[in-house]
Amino acid sequence: MGKLIYAANISLDGYLEDESGSFGWSLPDAEVHQFWNEHERRIGTSLYGRRMYETMAVWEDDDWLTGEPAVVREYANIWRDTDKVVYSRTLDRASTARTRIERQFEPEAVRKLKETSRSDLSIGGAELGAQAFQYGLVDECVLLLSPAVVGGGKPALPRGVGLTLELLDHRRFANGVIFLRHAIRSASSGAELNAT
Numbered sequence: 001m002g003k004l005i006y007a008a009n010i011s012l013d014g015y016l017e018d019e020s021g022s023f024g025w026s027l028p029d030a031e032v033h034q035f036w037n038e039h040e041r042r043i044g045t046s047l048y049g050r051r052m053y054e055t056m057a058v059w060e061d062d063d064w065l066t067g068e069p070a071v072v073r074e075y076a077n078i079w080r081d082t083d084k085v086v087y088s089r090t091l092d093r094a095s096t097a098r099t100r101i102e103r104q105f106e107p108e109a110v111r112k113l114k115e116t117s118r119s120d121l122s123i124g125g126a127e128l129g130a131q132a133f134q135y136g137l138v139d140e141c142v143l144l145l146s147p148a149v150v151g152g153g154k155p156a157l158p159r160g161v162g163l164t165l166e167l168l169d170h171r172r173f174a175n176g177v178i179f180l181r182h183a184i185r186s187a188s189s190g191a192e193l194n195a196t
Helices: 030-041 050-060 070-080 107-116 126-134 190-195
Strands: 004-011 015-018 043-049 083-087 099-102 120-124 140-146 153-155 161-172 178-189
Touching: 004 126, 030 043, 030 070, 030 140, 043 050, 043 126, 050 070, 050 083, 120 126, 126 161
Parallel strands: 004 120, 004 140, 043 083, 043 120, 083 099
Antiparallel strands: 004 015, 015 153, 140 178, 161 178
16 A cells, blocks of 8 residues: 655745745755655655646656756656656646546545555645645655745645644755655644644
8 A cells, every 4th residue: 555645845934836936945956856866766656736747747858858967867767657647627638658637636536546556656736735635645744844934825735734743754954955754643624623
């Protein structure tokens, strides 16, 4: 059985991107990129919303990779070797290999996918991630906290969902990024969590 892992680069104040939609403040250096390579190597299937998929689809194209460092080219190969499920009502077809499109997020289908998977699964994107948290599907969070405060934007974690977490691992990178890996022990509405 595979675990569903929500993984993201986030600002210190908890955002995936700033108010203008930029995430340049979270671009990884070689050490952090190598960390992501090792993390993604364990993933058999990645679940994406349309916007996150369109952002990640750049890894399918070799043209821009020619002059990139080996660690970046390695990530492209890892990403291409991963199965991808994209949830979108507007995409007609996938632009990348090993990709299927689903019209809507079905919690029971994701549970079955986890049960039958021989490797872990990842989920990316704030909106799709929020749905997975709300349905209690996320088993772990892998967050890389960037040393940046962006003041607003797209929250990395869902609003209105309370989580009880257990710290499994952590690490500090030379560039000031902090890696945190938590197991989800329980989830509830924020109101339920505050009442306990």
